[in-house]
Each structure stands twice: as structure tokens, then as C-alpha cells.
Amino acid sequence: MPIELDPKVPAGPLEDKWDEHKFSIRLVNPANKRKYRIIVVGTGLAGASAAASFGELGYNVDVFTYHDSPRRAHSIAAQGGINAAKNYQNDGDSVFRLFYDTIKGGDYRSREANVYRLAQVSLNIIDQAVAQGVPFAREYGGLLDNRSFGGAQVSRTFYARGQTGQQLLLGAYQALMRQVHAGTVTLHTRKEMLDLVTKDGRAVGIIVRDLTTGEITSHSAHAVVLATGGYANVYYLSTNAMNCNATAIWRAHKKGAAFANPCFTQIHPTCIPQSDEFQSKLTLMSESLRNDGRIWVPKNPGDDRPPNEIPEDERDYYLERMYPAFGNLVPRDVASRAAKRMVDSGHGVGPRHNGVYLDFADAIARLGKHVIEERYGNLFEMYERITDENPYEVPMRIYPAPHYTMGGLWVDYNLMTTIPGLFAIGEANFSDHGANRLGASALMQGLADGYFVLPYTIGDYLADYLNTDPVPTDDPAFTEARNAVEDQIARFLQSRGTRTVDHYHRELGRILWDYCGMSRSAEGLQKALSEIPALYEEFKTDVRVLGENETVNQSLEKAGRVDDFFQLGLLMCIDALQREESCGAHFREEYQTPEGEALRRDDEFSYVSAWEWTGAEPVLHREPLTFEFVTPTTRSYK
Amino acid sequence: MNITLQVWRQAKPSSPGGFKTYLVEDVSPDMSFLEMLDVLNERLVLQGEEPITFESDCREGICGACGVMINGLPHGPQLGTATCQLHMRKFSDGDTITVEPWRAAAFPVVKDLMVDRSAFDRIIEAGGYISVNTGSPPDANEIPVPKPVADTAFDAAACIGCGACVAACPNGAANLFTAAKVAHLNLLPQGQPERWDRVVAMVDTMEEFFGSCTNHGECEKACPKSISIDFIALLNHDYVKAKFKNRRLVAQQG
Ligand SMILES: Cc1cc2nc3c(=O)[nH]c(=O)nc-3n(C[C@H](O)[C@H](O)[C@H](O)COP(=O)(O)OP(=O)(O)OC[C@H]3O[C@@H](n4cnc5c(N)ncnc54)[C@H](O)[C@@H]3O)c2cc1C
Ligand code: FES
Numbered sequence: 001m002p003i004e005l006d007p008k009v010p011a012g013p014l015e016d017k018w019d020e021h022k023f024s025i026r027l028v029n030p031a032n033k034r035k036y037r038i039i040v041v042g043t044g045l046a047g048a049s050a051a052a053s054f055g056e057l058g059y060n061v062d063v064f065t066y067h068d069s070p071r072r073a074h075s076i077a078a079q080g081g082i083n084a085a086k087n088y089q090n091d092g093d094s095v096f097r098l099f100y101d102t103i104k105g106g107d108y109r110s111r112e113a114n115v116y117r118l119a120q121v122s123l124n125i126i127d128q129a130v131a132q133g134v135p136f137a138r139e140y141g142g143l144l145d146n147r148s149f150g151g152a153q154v155s156r157t158f159y160a161r162g163q164t165g166q167q168l169l170l171g172a173y174q175a176l177m178r179q180v181h182a183g184t185v186t187l188h189t190r191k192e193m194l195d196l197v198t199k200d201g202r203a204v205g206i207i208v209r210d211l212t213t214g215e216i217t218s219h220s221a222h223a224v225v226l227a228t229g230g231y232a233n234v235y236y237l238s239t240n241a242m243n244c245n246a247t248a249i250w251r252a253h254k255k256g257a258a259f260a261n262p263c264f265t266q267i268h269p270t271c272i273p274q275s276d277e278f279q280s281k282l283t284l285m286s287e288s289l290r291n292d293g294r295i296w297v298p299k300n301p302g303d304d305r306p307p308n309e310i311p312e313d314e315r316d317y318y319l320e321r322m323y324p325a326f327g328n329l330v331p332r333d334v335a336s337r338a339a340k341r342m343v344d345s346g347h348g349v350g351p352r353h354n355g356v357y358l359d360f361a362d363a364i365a366r367l368g369k370h371v372i373e374e375r376y377g378n379l380f381e382m383y384e385r386i387t388d389e390n391p392y393e394v395p396m397r398i399y400p401a402p403h404y405t406m407g408g409l410w411v412d413y414n415l416m417t418t419i420p421g422l423f424a425i426g427e428a429n430f431s432d433h434g435a436n437r438l439g440a441s442a443l444m445q446g447l448a449d450g451y452f453v454l455p456y457t458i459g460d461y462l463a464d465y466l467n468t469d470p471v472p473t474d475d476p477a478f479t480e481a482r483n484a485v486e487d488q489i490a491r492f493l494q495s496r497g498t499r500t501v502d503h504y505h506r507e508l509g510r511i512l513w514d515y516c517g518m519s520r521s522a523e524g525l526q527k528a529l530s531e532i533p534a535l536y537e538e539f540k541t542d543v544r545v546l547g548e549n550e551t552v553n554q555s556l557e558k559a560g561r562v563d564d565f566f567q568l569g570l571l572m573c574i575d576a577l578q579r580e581e582s583c584g585a586h587f588r589e590e591y592q593t594p595e596g597e598a599l600r601r602d603d604e605f606s607y608v609s610a611w612e613w614t615g616a617e618p619v620l621h622r623e624p625l626t627f628e629f630v631t632p633t634t635r636s637y638k
Numbered sequence: 639m640n641i642t643l644q645v646w647r648q649a650k651p652s653s654p655g656g657f658k659t660y661l662v663e664d665v666s667p668d669m670s671f672l673e674m675l676d677v678l679n680e681r682l683v684l685q686g687e688e689p690i691t692f693e694s695d696c697r698e699g700i701c702g703a704c705g706v707m708i709n710g711l712p713h714g715p716q717l718g719t720a721t722c723q724l725h726m727r728k729f730s731d732g733d734t735i736t737v738e739p740w741r742a743a744a745f746p747v748v749k750d751l752m753v754d755r756s757a758f759d760r761i762i763e764a765g766g767y768i769s770v771n772t773g774s775p776p777d778a779n780e781i782p783v784p785k786p787v788a789d790t791a792f793d794a795a796a797c798i799g800c801g802a803c804v805a806a807c808p809n810g811a812a813n814l815f816t817a818a819k820v821a822h823l824n825l826l827p828q829g830q831p832e833r834w835d836r837v838v839a840m841v842d843t844m845e846e847f848f849g850s851c852t853n854h855g856e857c858e859k860a861c862p863k864s865i866s867i868d869f870i871a872l873l874n875h876d877y878v879k880a881k882f883k884n885r886r887l888v889a890q891q892g
Contacts, residue, residue, distance in 0.1 A: 053772040067695070069759050071799055072703050077696045088779060124773070131775030133768045133828050135783075135792040142782030160792065166700055167795060174767035181763045189756065212748055241695040275668045278677050281697050382698075385723055388668070451772045500683045502676075547688045551650045552749040554691060555683065 003258050003612045005623045008412040009113040014629050015095075018117045021413070025460035033058035036462050037470055039206055039221040041193045041248055043070030045165070045443055046426025047227030048172035049450030055179030057455060062219060063176070063185055066192040066211060066243065066557075071173045074229055074241040075446065078165025079286045081149055081157035082129075082443040084122040089146050093154040095119045100630060101152060102441060105331060106406075106434020107584035107600060108632040109261070109608070111625065113413060115432045121452040122444050126158055128451055132171035136160050150287055150331070150439025157440045162286060162378050168443055172450070191217075192557065194485045196224065196252045196422065197477050203252075203422035204471040207481045209489075211557060214549035216482055218473035222465050223421045223458060226252060227450065230405040230427035232265060234565045234572070235517070236509025238402035239271060239284040245561035246568050249409050249428050257417040258610035258621060260410035260430030262568065263576035266437055266585045267518050268403035269335035272386055272396075273355035282401040283386060285358075286379055287439050290328045290335070292363040292372065293396070295319050297356050301346030307357055307395050318342060326637040333436050333585045333598075334637060336400035340518045341596075343399070355397035364392065400518060404442060406433045406585070407575075410610040410623070414457035415449060418610075421461060425449035430608065435584025489549055492559045497542035501558045504539040508532065508562070508569055516573050521589040525577040529570065536566040571611060571618060578620060581605045602632055639665040639726065642734040643678070645690055648747050655747065657736070667727035671714065672697065672704065674726055675737075691750040697722040699862060702798035705805070706751045707738040712802035712860040720800065720862035740805035744812070744847045755801045757847040758815060765839035766819045768828050787825055794821035796863045806860035809849035814857040816844045817873035818865050824876055834880035841877050 010021040028036065036059050040051040043065040051063040067073060085098040098119040103110060130136065130144070136158050137145040149157040160167040179185040188208070195207040197218070205220035231246035232238040253259045270285045296317045298310050318338060320327045330338075339356050342348065349355050364372050369392060373380070380391045387397070408431060409417045409424035416423050426446040433441065471477065511531050515524035539562070547553045582591045582598035583605070591599040607622040641662045648655030662678050669677070672694050679689035694704040699720040706721055708714035713721045716728055729735065737751065745753040783791075795818070803814040820837050823829035829836070851870065858867045 049772075056771045067703070068693070068755060069799065071759075072695055072701045074696070074701075076701045077698055086778070126778045127775045128770075128772060130778040130781060131768065131770040131828055133791075133823050133826050135788050135795050135822070135826070138783055138785045138788045140785050142784050142788075143779050163700065163796065166798075167792075170795065174762060175770075175772075177759065177763040178767045178769060181765075187759075189759075241701060242697060243695050276666050278666070278669060278673050280670075280673050280676055283698060382723075385719070385725070386670075388725075388727060455772065498684075500680050502680060544683055546683060546686070552691050552752060555689060 003256070003418045003610070003621055005258070005410065005418070005610055005621050006412060007111060007623060008414060009111065010413065014112065014116050017113050018120060022456055025457065026463035028459045028462050028466070030058060032466055034060060035467065036060065036465070037062065037221040038223050038225065038458070039064070039219060040225045040227060041206065042073065042227030042229060042426070042428070043067070043173070043176065044073035044075035044227060044229055044426060045169055045172055045446035046428070046450045047225070048073070048169065048176045049447050050225055050227060050425060050454050051185055052172060052175035052179050053451055053455040055182065055184035058184065061179070061185040062188060062221065064188045064191045064193055064206070064208060066190060068189055070176055070187065070189070071170060073169060074244050075169045075443070076166045077241060078443055079162045079284065080288060081147065081159035081164045081440045082125070082168065083149070083156050083440045084126045084158060084444065085119055085156060086123060086126060088144060089155045091154045093156050097154065098122060098156065102432065102438060103434070103630055104635060105438040106436050107598070107635060108434065108602070108606070108627065109583055109625065110432050110434035112627060112629055117453065118432050118445055118448050121448045124452055125444060125447045129168055129171050132175060134160065134167045134171045147288070152438070165443060168447065172447070193248045194251065194560065195481045196255045197481045198255050198419060199471050199475065199477040201256070202420045205473065205478060207478070207485050209485070212552055214551070214553070216485055218478040218482055220470040220473050220478070222462055222470055223423065225423045225425060225454065226409065226428050227426045228428045230408070231568060232402040232405050234509070234569050235402040235513050236505050237274065237279065237282050239268060239282050242281060245564070247561050247564050249424065250564040250568055252409060252417065252419070252422060254613045256419045256613070257422055258410040258612055259407070259571060260608050260610045261407040261435070261575065262572045262611065263516065263579060263586055264406035264435050264584065265402060265572070266332060266404040266406060267336045267400045269332055269339060269400045270358065270398045271401035272383065273350060273352065273399040275387070283382070284401070284403065285383060285396065285398060287332070289358060289376060289379060292375065293328065293358040293360050294362055295328050295356055295358055297342045297347035297349060307349070307359070316347070323637045330637045331436065332439070333587070336518055337587060339400055350397045355399040357395035358398045359395035360391060361395070402517070404437055406431055406435060406437055410608065414460060415454050416461060423454060423458065425454055435586055488560065489556065492543070492545045492556055493549060495541065495543055495545065497544045499542055499544060501543055501545065501555050501562055504535065504543060505558070505562045505565065507535055508566060511535070512569050512572065516576050519587045519589055520576045522577060525573045528573045529577070532566065532570050532573065539563070539566065574618060575609055575611065578609065579605060600634070639667060639729070639731040641665050641674070641729065644734065644736045646738045647690070647750055649749065651746055651748060665726050667725070669726045670697070670722060671708070671724040671726060672722050691752050693752050694722050699723040700798060702800040705740060705800045705802055707740065707805065709736050712740070712805040713862050717859070718862060718864045720798070740801050742801070742804045742810040743849070744810060745801060745804065753801070755799070758799050758801065758812070760847065761812065761816055761840050761843050762819065764843035765832070765836040766823070768823060769832060781827055783827060791822050791825040794818045794825070794865065794869050797865055798863060800862060802860040802862060803857035804848065806856040807849065808854055808856065809852060811851040812844050812848040813851035813870050813873065814861065814865060814867060816840050817869040820876065821869040821872050824872070833876065834883055837873065837876040838880045838884070841873070
């Protein structure tokens with residue numbers, strides 16, 4: 001079926017769109033909800049909140065995760081906080097301001113209506129989380145505390161020490177387990193979705209592998225929801241958890257779901273630099289550190305003196321120099337690119353010359369060590385554990401790392417993909433963050449989708465299927481998908497090549513990082529587009545997967561994920577190549593201002609790119625973005 | 639550094655399993671313990687031997703997926719540290735390190751160093767939540783929580799569900815895990831309506847799977863989040879009180 005992009009954005013004033021929409025879409029009456037079966041894949045903030053809410057409403061829910069418990073989803077690792085336009089601090093925040101900041105932060109590459117709705121429901125999320133017992137930080141009077149985050153000019157970030165994601169996920173997990181207890185939700189742990197099943201163009205179920213026994217099973221439902229997270233691990237080294245992958249959304253893409261903005265990947269400026277070849281992942285140091293730390297490099301390239309011996313006048317506080325208004329608090333993409341420029345021009349620090357300094361000496365002198373300890377104690381401890389250096393005495397070393405993916409499955413205002421009956425929520429969809437996500441807004445979006453948007457909008461789709469049974473799992477559509485999955489597993493186990501899965505993943509990651517990372521050029525992307533297919537061919541014949549299908553086989557699991565990363569990596573480069581402009585996290589070297597800032601080209605590129613899988617050259621569809629309520633301007637942080 | 643590892647290998651739940659010795663050469667002190675296992679695994683694959691199965695995900699000490707016995711200690715020698723946060727600089731060149739899965743009746747071995755911890759989910763399912771449907775709550779600031787209460791609840795809520803407490807306990811008890819969740823919810827104003835039912839349901843379910851607590855205190859030392867055993871006292875207090883209350887209610891009705 002040819003892809004048609006109908007965003008289904010309701011007409012009317014911005015503030016009323018969501019209310020009007022909720023009123024105009026069809027509902028499923030309470031007594032009929034139990035006649036429906038919904039599959040949710042993923043138990044992160046998005047999946048757990050959606051599954052719990054569906055269960056409460058009375059739907060029959062099957063929820064799947066490859067983890068041993070829903071509580072382990074990658075959302076657990078989010079540190080900094082979650083935004084909401086509560087204006088509890090009386091500092092001028094409002095739904096409109098949060099909306100505006102998000103649209104601007106995303107460099108005008110997101111849909112106004114979706115972002116406004118996100119800002120609206122942000123209020124409900126905090127209420128919901130507090131009622132569940134999420135222990136957010138409090139003031140002495142017992143009311144909720146906030147902080148400013150990621151350069152926002154208001155304090156709208158709610159946080160729970162450095163473990164906001166953990167506490168929010170535990171809240172959603174507990175709500176989910178309550179529904180498991182109530183019998184509305186059936187939990188399937190250590191089960192990996194390996195394919196989406198479609199029939200007559202609709203999503204009707206999934207194929208799943210049991211990670212402990214290798215058993216392949218088919219599951220059918222009236223609707224399928226993917227809440228499977230982001231794909232930053234395509235770069236091999238990222239801040240994501242080891243197992244994060246793109247398999248669920250990629251295989252859905254190959255079944256007809258358009259993939260939007262794949263090249264919009266966020267590189268986070270404050271991570272601990274790589275220390276050796278064997279490093280398995282990179283560790284994020286919360287962005288909040290930039291509130292008090294000063295970023296600098298030695299003025300002289302290759303200056304290997306210990307940092308404390310480099311005198312003031314031989315240091316370049318380059319962010320303060322280049323962006324006097326925002327200084328060290330410029331947005332993530334700007335800070336990351338500046339660090340890369342410093343390292344590329346020979347000013348990198350540390351044993352591998354692959355970092356820049358984040359220095360707290362001034363803050364300690366000004367505020368006292370105890371204040372810094374109170375604010376960042378746990379982060380400093382984490383840093384020291386990893387590097388064996390004491391950041392109270394020597395400056396931290398930081399460098400950007402892949403962190404979050406704004407791209408994902410294209411969805412309409414109802415969060416439905418281009419396959420009817422298939423929905424995508426959380427980081428898995430192409431989301432509300434445009435070309436760059438602001439700090440503390442991924443948690444907000446995941447929970448908005450799961451608690452407050454999809455539980456309404458899914459009804460509009462389901463209403464058509466009242467009193468119909470899900471497609472039986474012995475239908476040829478299921479058998480065919482199952483066979484394909486089994487064939488792939490058999491191929492990996494038979495190939496017995498000479499190199500490990502990780503070897504290929506590392507090599508792929510290196511190509512993507514070099515040519516489709518923090519900055520991109522036509523020349524580099526072309527290079528990647530010739531190197532990736534060659535490496536992929538080698539992978540297919542030369543990868544070595546030992547062991548069997550019938551017991552836990554982590555190399556086998558990973559082989560399938562890396563296979564998908566190869567295909568996705570290619571699409572990222574194709575997307576980056578066609579977008580001949582710089583916007584947000586996507587920086588094309590050919591399109592920059594004389595000062596080296598991103599040069600957006602609204603006349604030609606104010607659209608969402610949505611790719612259709614064809615098996616050969618992917619086909620580009622464009623969803624034009626129109627701005628009725630804000631006027632796109634050039635972001636300036638000078 | 640050169641390290642000798644004695645690693646528990648077990649092909650599947652029903653096979654016997656046993657230790658196997660590996661020499662890992664050229665270990666960098668900056669590697670994490672799990673990166674050292676990654677390196678060994680890559681070498682094993684190249685030599686044609688199946689890699690060692692172990693669990694990990696975040697590698698930042700927060701998801702609770704990792705966890706092995708290192709020289710007989712859950713998560714190894716460093717206090718308040720999960721396996722994934724342990725670095726090789728805590729060991730010396732020439733060391734022999736024994737690596738085993740959690741040992742507890744309630745956590746059967748799945749393969750090598752991987753165990754099944756789903757009994758923890760059963761405890762949460764029994765009552766480890768506040769019953770509030772999506773969309774029904776009042777404004778967040780209508781429920782003030784005194785800061786010290788919120789802070790103590792947080793200390794308990796920091797549990798990552800890794801299972802080290804159970805692995806450390808000579809009786810294989812899960813009281814620290816259960817107490818942490820009960821304390822988190824029972825201390826907060828939002829948790830009061832279900833306080834007594836919650837503790838009874840969770841403790842009774844815990845006892846179906848796990849051994850009994852006899853106050854050894856090993857769990858607190860093993861906990862990567864240093865959760866205090868004082869919460870077990872709160873658990874016991876609430877449990878006894880709940881049982882008493884229930885008896886009184888039964889008597890009134892009866
Ligand atoms: C270190 C770090 C810190 C962060 N800090 C913040 C922050 O402070 N504030 C903020 O707003 N955002 C933050 N983020 C971003 C945010 O955490 C994520 O974007 C968000 O949690 C994603 O949630 P999710 O529910 O979409 O997916 P996830 O939490 O990634 O969950 C994915 C789920 O899908 C399951 N799954 C995936 N594929 C399959 C499959 N094929 N079969 C079965 N199950 C599958 C997994 O088991 C898991 O349950 C941070 C991210 C990182 C990496
Ligand atoms: S891997 Fe997540 S806690 Fe160790």
C-alpha cells in the first residue's frame with residue numbers, strides 16, 4: 001500500500017485543538033473495552049504508563065519486554081528531571097512558554113499541535129506521579145521543588161535527586177503490576193519482538209522469541225503499540241543501556257511504517273570521554289553540571305601540562321568567549337559542536353586528547369566545597385569511580401556522546417503510524433522534539449503519550465473493530481512472518497564466520513560517528529554510503545555466532561539487532577544527505593553562517609522526512625510543517 | 639594486569655554446572671569488571687568457545703540487571719557499588735577471582751551467571767503500589783510532604799531490585815527488598831490508605847518464595863545502594879500492627 005501522510009491535526013485555535021479532538025473522536029464504551037486485545041511492546045515510561053492505563057480502562061493487554069522485569073527499561077537511567085509548565089515557582093512559566101521553548105529548541109522541525117498538547121498534559125503528569133508516590137524533591141514547607149535545566153529561563157524541572165527516571169519508572173511499573181494483579185494485563189518478560197504481523201495493510205500481531213528457550217510464538221490483537229525506545233546504540237558507543245536497539249521499529253518499518261527524520265540524533269555534550277578500545281558504553285554526566293562548571297581547553301594545541309599548572313591567560317573558556325549571553329549554558333547541540341571543534345583543532349585534553357575540561361575551581365572558591373558537594377556530590381562520586389580522578393581537585397574531562405534519537409516511526413496526531421492499528425509512543429516515535437530535544441522533556445513526552453494521549457486516541461481506531469475477533473495466529477500472515485524469523489536465526493547460527501558481532505557493531509559505529517555524527521558533509525556521507533554496504537556484506541557472511549537457539553544466546557540476540565542497525569545506519573546517512581541544511585542536531589558543514597552556526601533553510605526544508613521501505617532505494621515522503629502560532633527565527637545564543 | 643578467573647558455567651537450568659578457569663591477559667586497570675568479561679567473551683568466541691552469559695544493561699548502577707558473586711561477595715569488594723561500577727583497579731596483577739551467580743533458592747540459575755529474579759515482581763504485584771488510576775489525582779501541591787519524610791521515603795525507594803540482599807543472606811530472605819518498597823510507600827501520606835493491607839499482602843507473598851529473616855545484617859552490606867536495615871524494623875512493626883488491626887476488625891465483624 002502506498003504511504004500517505006495525513007497528520008490528522010485538528011483545526012481550530014491552538015489551545016482548543018486537543019479538547020475539540022477528544023470530543024470529536026470516537027470512544028469505546030466501558031462495557032465494550034474488555035472485548036478488545038491490545039499488545040504493548042516495551043515497559044519503559046511510555047510502554048508501562050500506556051499498558052497500565054489501558055488496563056485500568058478495562059482493555060485486555062499483553063505487554064512484552066526483553067528484560068527480566070519491566071522495571072529495568074532504559075528509562076530507569078534518566079537522571080536530570082522532567083519538565084512541566086506548573087509555574088509553581090511563579091517565574092512566568094506557562095503552557096505557551098513550554099510549547100514555545102520546545103518548538104524553538106527543536107529548531108522549528110516539529111508539529112505545533114503535538115507540541116502544544118505535550119505542554120498541556122505536562123501538568124497532569126506531575127499530579128499523576130505524585131499521587132503514585134514518586135518522591136520528587138521538596139522544599140522545607142513540604143511543597144515541590146524545581147530547578148532550571150538545559151538553559152531554560154524558568155525553573156520548571158521536577159526532579160528526584162539524580163534518579164528522576166528511576167522514580168518515575170518505578171511509579172509506572174507499580175501501576176502496571178497493579179493491573180497484572182487485577183488480571184487486565186498479562187506480562188511477558190524475556191520476550192523479544194522480532195516481527196510485526198500485518199494483514200490487509202493493518203497491524204494484527206507480533207512474532208516473539210523467548211530469550212531463555214528460543215521458542216518462537218505468535219500473538220494477535222486488535223492493535224499493536226510499540227514503546228521500544230530509541231536507537232542511539234547504532235553508534236555502538238552511546239549513553240544508552242547496552243541492550244537498547246531498533247529492532248522492533250525497524251522491522252515495523254519494513255512492514256510499511258514510515259520512518260521519520262532518522263538522521264536527527266542528539267549528541268550530549270557532557271559525557272566521560274572514552275578511556276580505551278574495549279569501552280562498552282559512555283557515561284553521561286548530568287547537564288546540570290554546566291550550571292556551575294566552566295568549560296575550557298588550553299590555548300596552545302598539544303599543551304600536556306596538568307590542568308592546574310596551566311595559567312589563566314593560557315586557557316580558552318571558549319563557550320564564554322563565543323556565546324557571551326548564554327556562556328556555558330548554550331543548548332546541547334551548540335555545546336557539543338564547539339567541543340568537537342576544539343578537539344579536532346588539537347586542543348583536546350587527557351591521555352587520549354579526546355576531551356575538554358569542565359572546571360569547578362571557581363565555583364568551589366565562590367560557594368564553598370560543601371555547596372558543590374550538596375549539588376553534585378553523587379555525580380562527582382560517579383565520575384571518580386570511573387576515572388579515578390577527584391573532580392574537587394582536578395577539572396572533569398568531558399566529551400560529547402550519542403544520547404537520544406529524535407527520529408523514529410512517523411505518527412499522526414493520534415500517535416498512529418502509517419500502518420493502521422500500529423501505534424508508536426515514547427522515544428520510538430519521531431516525536432515532538434523536532435531536530436533537537438531539550439533537557440528533561442523525553443520523560444515528559446513518554447509519559448504524556450502513555451498516560452494521557454494514547455489511551456484516548458486508540459479508541460478512535462478500535463471503534464471500527466467492535467465484535468470482531470483478532471486474526472487467529474494460524475493465519476498465513478502469522479506463519480509467513482514466523483518462518484522469516486526462524487530463517488534468520490538459522491542463518492546466523494549456520495554462518496560460523498570469523499569475527500564477533502561486537503566487532504561489526506564497533507566498526508559500523510565508527511563509520512556513523514565519523515560521517516553521520518556531530519557534523520556531516522556530502523562528501524563524508526557519500527563515503528559512509530559506500531563503506532556501510534561493504535561492511536554489511538562482510539557481516540552477513542563472516543559473523544560468528546556460537547551456541548544454539550534453545551538456551552540463552554546473547555550473541556544471537558545481538559546479531560539480529562546489529563543486522564537492523566546496518567540497515568538503519570544506511571537510512572540515517574541517506575536522510576542526512578538529502579537534508580541540505582543545518583538544523584538542531586543535524587549540522588551540515590556546507591550550510592553554516594560565517595560564524596559557524598547552523599544555517600536553516602526553511603524555504604526548502606521545513607518538512608518532516610518520512611521514508612518508505614521498498615527493499616531497494618527508500619522513497620522519501622514529505623510532511624510539510626506550517627507555523628501558524630510561532631514564527632521561525634534563527635536561534636541565537638550570543 | 640593478568641587475572642585468573644574461576645567462572646561458574648552452567649548450560650541450562652537443569653544441567654549441573656561447574657567452575658572453569660580462564661586466564662585474562664592485558665587487563666587495563668581502567669576497565670570495568672564487566673568490560674573485562676566482555677574482552678574475555680570476545681576472545682572465547684574467536685577461540686570457538688561459547689561466551690559467558692551474564693546480565694547487564696545500564697552499566698551505571700541503576701537498572702539492577704547486573705550482579706554476580708565476586709570472591710563470595712555480592713557485587714564484589716567495593717561497598718555501595720554494583721558489579722557494573724566496579725573497576726579492575728580494585729584488583730591486583732596476578733589475582734585469582736571467583737565469579738558465581740547469585741545463590742538463592744528463589745533465584746534459579748538460567749544459564750552461567752544469569753538467574754531468574756521474577757519472584758521480586760510477584761512481591762510488587764501483591765501490593766507494592768498506590769492504587770490510583772490515571773487521570774484521577776488532585777493537583778500535586780495539594781499533598782504537601784514534609785521534606786524529611788520525602789527524603790527518608792526516597793532513601794528506601796532507591797532500591798534497584800538487583801537481588802544482592804537475597805544473595806548475601808544466609809537464609810535467602812528478601813526482607814530488605816520488601817522493606818524498602820513497603821517503607822517507601824508506607825511513609826508517604828499518599829500511601830496511608832492501603833498501608834496495612836499492603837504490608838500484609840507483600841510479606842505473605844514474600845514468604846511464599848523466600849527464606850526468613852533472622853537479622854544477620856549481611857543484606858545491608860551487600861546493597862549497592864546502601865539501603866539501611868532500619869527499614870526492616872519498620873516492615874516488622876507495620877506487619878505486626880496490621881495483623882493486630884485485622885484481628886480486631888474480624889472480631890468486630892464476628
Ligand atoms: C543516561 C540518560 C539520561 C537521561 N536523562 C534524561 C532526563 O533527565 N530527562 C529526560 O527527559 N530524558 C532523559 N533521557 C532520555 C529518556 O530517558 C528516554 O528518552 C526515555 O526514557 C525513553 O523511554 P521509552 O519508554 O520510550 O523507552 P525505554 O525506556 O528505552 O524502554 C524501551 C522498552 O522497550 C523494550 N523493548 C525494546 N525493543 C523490544 C523488543 N524488540 N521486544 C520486546 N521489548 C522491547 C525494552 O525492554 C524496554 O522495556 C536520558 C537518557 C539517557 C540515556
Ligand atoms: S548494569 Fe544496570 S545496575 Fe549494573
